[in-house]
Amino acid sequence: MRAEELPDTELLVLSRTRPEVLGVVYERHAPAVFRYLARRIGPSVAEDLLGEVFAAAVAARLRVQPHPSGSALPWLYGIAGNVLRSQLRRSPVQGLLDDTPAVDWDAVDDRLDAGARRQELQVALAALTKAERELLLLVAWDGLTPTEAAQALGLTPVAARSRLHRARTRAQAALDEMTSAGL
Amino acid sequence: MDLDTLLRETAAVPDPSPHALASGRTVLAAATAASGRRLCAIGRARSRRTRRLGLTAIVASAASLVLVIAPTVDLNGGRPVATADAAQVLLRAGTAAGAQPGGWPDAAYWRSVSTYHQGSGATHRREIWIGHHAIGVLKDDGVDSDVIPLDVALFPAGSRALSWDALYALPTDSLALERELRAGIGDRPGKVTDKDGELFVIVGDLLRESPAAPALREALWEVAARIPGVTLVGVVADSAGRSGVAVERGDQRYVLDPKDGRLLEESEGRGSTTVSANAGSAPDGASAPSVTGQGGWISTYLEQGPVDTAPTATNVAPKDKKG
Numbered sequence: 001m002r003a004e005e006l007p008d009t010e011l012l013v014l015s016r017t018r019p020e021v022l023g024v025v026y027e028r029h030a031p032a033v034f035r036y037l038a039r040r041i042g043p044s045v046a047e048d049l050l051g052e053v054f055a056a057a058v059a060a061r062l063r064v065q066p067h068p069s070g071s072a073l074p075w076l077y078g079i080a081g082n083v084l085r086s087q088l089r090r091s092p093v094q095g096l097l098d099d100t101p102a103v104d105w106d107a108v109d110d111r112l113d114a115g116a117r118r119q120e121l122q123v124a125l126a127a128l129t130k131a132e133r134e135l136l137l138l139v140a141w142d143g144l145t146p147t148e149a150a151q152a153l154g155l156t157p158v159a160a161r162s163r164l165h166r167a168r169t170r171a172q173a174a175l176d177e178m179t180s181a182g183l
Numbered sequence: 184m185d186l187d188t189l190l191r192e193t194a195a196v197p198d199p200s201p202h203a204l205a206s207g208r209t210v211l212a213a214a215t216a217a218s219g220r221r222l223c224a225i226g227r228a229r230s231r232r233t234r235r236l237g238l239t240a241i242v243a244s245a246a247s248l249v250l251v252i253a254p255t256v257d258l259n260g261g262r263p264v265a266t267a268d269a270a271q272v273l274l275r276a277g278t279a280a281g282a283q284p285g286g287w288p289d290a291a292y293w294r295s296v297s298t299y300h301q302g303s304g305a306t307h308r309r310e311i312w313i314g315h316h317a318i319g320v321l322k323d324d325g326v327d328s329d330v331i332p333l334d335v336a337l338f339p340a341g342s343r344a345l346s347w348d349a350l351y352a353l354p355t356d357s358l359a360l361e362r363e364l365r366a367g368i369g370d371r372p373g374k375v376t377d378k379d380g381e382l383f384v385i386v387g388d389l390l391r392e393s394p395a396a397p398a399l400r401e402a403l404w405e406v407a408a409r410i411p412g413v414t415l416v417g418v419v420a421d422s423a424g425r426s427g428v429a430v431e432r433g434d435q436r437y438v439l440d441p442k443d444g445r446l447l448e449e450s451e452g453r454g455s456t457t458v459s460a461n462a463g464s465a466p467d468g469a470s471a472p473s474v475t476g477q478g479g480w481i482s483t484y485l486e487q488g489p490v491d492t493a494p495t496a497t498n499v500a501p502k503d504k505k506g
Contacts, residue, residue, distance in 0.1 A: 016331070019215045026211050034199035034207075043196065047203035051210025058214040120184050121193050140190035172186045179184060 008072040015061045022061065025072050026054050032073060036080050036142050041087065049087060053080045067151050074148040077138060081152070120175060127174035132167035135160060265413035269430045272415055272441065273408035276428075277357075280444025281401030287394045288351045290489035291315055293336070295392040298422065299482040306422075309482075311392055312493035315347045320493050330494050339388045341367030341381060347394065355398040357405035364406065379410050383432045386410075390446045391484060400444055407437075421448040422483040450481040 003011065003024050011021050033053055037046035056079050067074045125133050131153065138149040150160035199207075265273065287293070293313040300306040310322040311333070319333040337344040341364060345353070354360045361382070368381045386407045389395055395403070407413060407430070416429035419438055427438040427447045438448040 022211065022215060023208075026208060030204055030207055031198055034203065035196050038196040038199075039194060043199075047199065047206065050199065050203055051207035054207060054211040055214035058211070117189070117193055120189055124186060124189060136190075140187070141194040168186060175184045175186055175189065 007070050009067075009070050012061065012064050012072055012075070015064075019058050019061065022054065022058060025057075025076075029073055029076055030054070032142070033076050033080055036077055037084065039137070039141050040084060045087065049080075049083055053083045056083055067148055069145065069148050071148060073142075074144055074151040077142060077144065077149075078152040078154075081134065120178065123178050124171040124175050127170045128167050132163055132170075135164055136167045136171065139164060265408050265410055265430075265432075266415060269413045269415040270408040272428050272430060272439075273404045273413070276439045276441050276444040277401040277404030277408070278444075279440075279442060280404060281397050283397045283400075283443055286396040286398075287489045288348070288396070289315075290394060290491075291317070292319065292490045292493045293392070293394040293487065294490045294493075295487035296485045297392070297482055298485065299480060312490065313347075313392060313394070314493065315394075317493070320495075322494070338393055340364060340385050343367045345389075350389070350393065350395060350399070353389075353399055353402075355396075355402045357402040357409075360399075360402045361406045361409065377433075379412055380433055380435070383407060383410050383413065383435055387435070387437060387446065387449055391449065391482070392487065394489065404439075404444060422481060423447075423485060446484055448481065448483045 003014075003021050004027075006014070006021075006024070008025065008028070011025055014021050015025070030050060034043075034046050034050050037049050037053070041049070053076065057076060060075075060079060064075055125136075128136065134153060135146075135149055135155075138144045138152055139146060144152065146160045146164050147157040149155075149164075150157045153160070155163070292315065295311050295313070297309045298306050299309060307324050308322075311319065312321075313319045313336045314333070315336060318335055321331040321333050323331065336347045338347075338350050339345075354363060364382055364385055365378065368378050368385070386403050389403055390400060410432060413430055413432045416431055416436065419427060419429045421427055421438050425440070425447055427440050429436055429438045431437070434451055436450045437446060438450075439445065440447050
């Protein structure tokens with residue numbers, strides 16, 4: 001079987017001794033990792049960070065435990081989050097909700113059609129803790145299942161589901177309050 | 184506003200441009216190449232530090248050495264060469280290596296047992312079966328608790344990687360060998376500023392965990408004897424307590440057995456060795472080398488030879504040659 005035909009789980013195991021197979025992982029998942037980065041920090045910086053994420057993956061591959069879902073994305077998003085944090089420490093940007101790399105609002109503003117969406121998103125996410133925010137966005141923006149997002153964030157699946165439920169409830173309540181206030 | 188709708192609408196981003204993907208691919212390829220070299224040569228990470236060692240290598244005085252020391256050893260048409268005493272040691276090691284029995288052009292595997300440690304980390308045992316035609320395997324508790332499958336044998340030589348058969352096709356005339364190895368350095372992508380240092384590293388690359396025939400080992404040590412900047416450290420005890428003679432260039436050090444020309448140990452970066460004043464005698468008073476800091480490493484080669492079979496790696500799929 002060719003490397004291109006192997007599932008992510010086997011590629012990650014194989015990468016411990018054959019790091020070049022991460023090239024297959026790259027071809028498979030680089031667009032998704034790019035979009036993860038672009039949603040949070042904008043497409044321009046995301047272009048610069050894409051290779052950095054995969055270079056970090058080369059170093060981290062000896063510690064990877066493939067997720068039961070079979071996808072390498074939870075692992076890659078976890079690494080991408082770390083790279084994003086490092087980038088924001090190096091080049092702080094205006095408009096961050098806090099010191100976690102959930103969202104660079106200027107970048108979000110640039111890519112959203114109208115300022116109204118930006119305001120709604122900011123209100124919804126501001127109601128959440130840092131950890132809840134990252135979890136919600138991994139699921140809603142990046143398409144992970146709650147258990148996959150749990151791996152990316154180092155949580156248990158049960159804790160992730162519980163936290164996600166609370167986050168969704170609070171974010172929706174914040175939106176409702178905003179609507180009823182006529183903002 | 185419904186939360187799901189909001190999140191869906193704000194998730195849309197453009198796909199990466201072809202340029203962004205190509206750029207990321209290049210960064211990954213560089214990281215992979217560096218990592219691959221490290222895996223193939225764990226314990227001998229080839230960082231290109233240019234600074235000299237912080238330690239003071241106490242070189243035994245010429246007068247106290249039993250070794251015959253000529254005022255100059257010029258084997259290279261007037262070019263500066265390794266210091267005279269280092270060159271003598273290397274030439275003697277080459278002669279001794281060339282006198283050994285053997286030559287394994289048709290062996291199935293080359294098995295080598297070594298220990299290594301990096302920085303202040305733990306010492307790991309490494310046992311490798313390098314496959315002539317079949318895949319090789321590695322047992323290395325510093326990498327994995329399972330048996331690890333490897334590629335079919337490839338021996339690094341500058342920009343090239345030599346197969347087992349190509350290793351046996353190398354010239355055993357040391358001048359011809361040096362020309363060929365230096366040509367390989369010239370082909371290497373990126374700028375190699377210290378070509379002599381690179382050649383010194385290649386000598387080690389082709390001697391360690393390698394089925395190189397005695398004639399090639401002799402030629403390799405002779406090549407090393409002509410490399411400018413190689414100096415004699417003196418008699419040392421390696422990490423296994425064996426007596427050997429150390430030569431170094433920059434922070435790359437080889438400890439060899441002058442009796443048979445074997446490479447006993449090598450280190451890079453922050454190797455610290457106390458040197459006995461009586462070269463050629465038992466290493467009384469010589470202490471085992473140590474490495475401090477995260478950058479340095481020591482590999483100690485305990486045994487090696489041809490074998491017919493290798494363990495089977497069962498933990499992951501074997502290498503697919505098409506992939």
